Amino acid sequence: MTLREVVRVVGAEVLTEDVDLDREVACAFGADLMSDVLALSRPGALLLTGLMQPQVVRTADMADMAAILLVRGKRPQRDTVALAQDIGMPLLWAKETMFTVAGRLYSAGLNGVELTR
Amino acid sequence: MSSSPGSVDTRSLLQDSDLTKAQELVYELVVRQVMTTPVVSVQPDQTMHELGEKLRAAGIAGAPVVEQGELIGIVSMNDLINALERGSRDDPVRQWMTIDILTVREDDSVIEAVKAFASRPVGRIPVVSAQGSLVGIVTGGDITRGLVRALDLDHRSDEVSHYRASHIFQDISSHDTSLTLRYTVSPRDFSHSGEASAKVKRALQRLGGRPEAVRRVAVACYEAEMNLVIHTDAGGEVLVEVRPDRVSITTTDAGPGISDIESALEAGFSTAPDWIRDLGFGAGMGLENIRRCSDEFSLRSEVGSGTKLVAVVYLGQGNRLGRAPRS
Numbered sequence: 453m454t455l456r457e458v459v460r461v462v463g464a465e466v467l468t469e470d471v472d473l474d475r476e477v478a479c480a481f482g483a484d485l486m487s488d489v490l491a492l493s494r495p496g497a498l499l500l501t502g503l504m505q506p507q508v509v510r511t512a513d514m515a516d517m518a519a520i521l522l523v524r525g526k527r528p529q530r531d532t533v534a535l536a537q538d539i540g541m542p543l544l545w546a547k548e549t550m551f552t553v554a555g556r557l558y559s560a561g562l563n564g565v566e567l568t569r
Numbered sequence: 570m571s572s573s574p575g576s577v578d579t580r581s582l583l584q585d586s587d588l589t590k591a592q593e594l595v596y597e598l599v600v601r602q603v604m605t606t607p608v609v610s611v612q613p614d615q616t617m618h619e620l621g622e623k624l625r626a627a628g629i630a631g632a633p634v635v636e637q638g639e640l641i642g643i644v645s646m647n648d649l650i651n652a653l654e655r656g657s658r659d660d661p662v663r664q665w666m667t668i669d670i671l672t673v674r675e676d677d678s679v680i681e682a683v684k685a686f687a688s689r690p691v692g693r694i695p696v697v698s699a700q701g702s703l704v705g706i707v708t709g710g711d712i713t714r715g716l717v718r719a720l721d722l723d724h725r726s727d728e729v730s731h732y733r734a735s736h737i738f739q740d741i742s743s744h745d746t747s748l749t750l751r752y753t754v755s756p757r758d759f760s761h762s763g764e765a766s767a768k769v770k771r772a773l774q775r776l777g778g779r780p781e782a783v784r785r786v787a788v789a790c791y792e793a794e795m796n797l798v799i800h801t802d803a804g805g806e807v808l809v810e811v812r813p814d815r816v817s818i819t820t821t822d823a824g825p826g827i828s829d830i831e832s833a834l835e836a837g838f839s840t841a842p843d844w845i846r847d848l849g850f851g852a853g854m855g856l857e858n859i860r861r862c863s864d865e866f867s868l869r870s871e872v873g874s875g876t877k878l879v880a881v882v883y884l885g886q887g888n889r890l891g892r893a894p895r896s
């Protein structure tokens with residue numbers, strides 16, 4: 453699924469500039485625990501999270517994730533957006549909660565990360 | 570065969586911490602990247618008159634003299650003028666050429682050519698291969714154009730530096746060459762935490778690491794760095810040693826130390842306070858993550874004196890850092 457479709461399906465706002473909306477996300481992973489993201493996510497996945505700190509961007513970067521979708525409608529900290537912009541990590545923002553956002557994306561055909569362990 | 574007249578003290582140049590980009594490039598570019606090829610050459614038995622025709626046709630001011638594939642001299646417009654003044658236009662080139670010639674090797678750094686030009690008032694220097702055969706020629710203009718081109722490329726993208734970094738171990742030979750990256754990590758500084766690991770990741774990418782291996786190093790390093798941020802009294806140090814085939818991550822700190830290492834290594838064990846958990850850390854998965862990402866792992870700790878963690882990631886077959894891929 454492309455970021456453009458993600459944006460359309462969940463009515464997301466794009467917070468960073470110059471995002472390539474044709475970029476594909478292979479699958480999605482939702483978590484508020486950064487170690488879980490580091491341990492279980494896959495390169496190229498979309499990260500869904502309710503955390504708003506810059507560490508979210510660092511974590512997604514270290515784990516080679518394709519983009520971040522912030523959920524629950526809380527506005528992220530300004531330094532979070534700045535860091536994402538700085539390293540070129542697309543940052544999206546959706547109003548609804550994790551469950552609803554994940555459900556919409558899943559129904560639209562985006563799969564979760566398959567656990568291999 | 571490489572000439573090294575040594576009239577320029579390269580050490581004093583290098584010590585200047587203020588090296589400009591162009592100065593750096595003089596060291597980083599090799600002669601092959603700036604030289605002109607193919608070379609217009611003449612044979613020793615051609616006449617000076619024929620030489621004149623050849624230089625005029627090619628729009629050049631001098632040419633190497635080659636006999637049976639071997640470089641035996643160099644002859645310039647100056648030699649031609651002298652010969653014509655003496656009315657010796659039918660003399661063979663052999664009589665007027667210079668035989669005591671400077672050469673540079675194609676894999677020499679451009680600085681070698683610059684030094685050669687500084688040592689003698691010559692306009693062009695033949696470039697030879699490792700086997701000594703003539704492969705090109707280099708003039709001051711070639712060097713200037715080469716530098717401008719490289720600067721321009723540098724400006725447009727990261728590619729040149731990527732190229733340079735990706736070859737860093739190539740020409741350096743020792744029994745064990747490594748590149749050391751050292752970072753100081755402050756305790757509870759969440760606005761900068763992860764920066765060291767991000768820099769390590771970029772460095773490995775520039776060195777040509779495969780994404781899968783770079784990711785393992787990045788994740789291990791990040792978890793280890795976060796432990797310094799979260800669990801130490803005074804922060805610590807992240808030391809990353811990069812070798813062509815593996816990357817070692819070492820973190821050290823001066824306390825408080827871990828009282829029960831067995832438990833600490835268990836997935837899910839954490840002593841992190843709630844406010845750390847609110848930041849998405851402190852799930853007790855960090856050490857387990859580091860272990861899973863690395864091929865060698867050790868954790869030593871003493872309460873009151875500190876903790877030392879070492880994680881080594883092997884890069885796997887066919888992925889050697891700092892070397893050009895075989896083409």
Ligand SMILES: Nc1ncnc2c1ncn2[C@@H]1O[C@H](COP(=O)(O)OP(=O)(O)O)[C@@H](O)[C@H]1O
Pocket residue numbers: 487792796797799800801822824825826827833834838839840841850851852853854855856857876
């Ligand atoms: N450098 C360190 N100094 C002191 N204690 C540490 C250090 N690193 C890890 N620990 C201890 O090991 C536990 C487990 O670490 P880890 O697996 O990374 O989980 P977490 O960081 O989420 O707590 C920590 O909660 C802490 O008690």
Ligand SMILES: [Mg+2]
Pocket residue numbers: 792795796851854855856
């Ligand atoms: Mg940890």
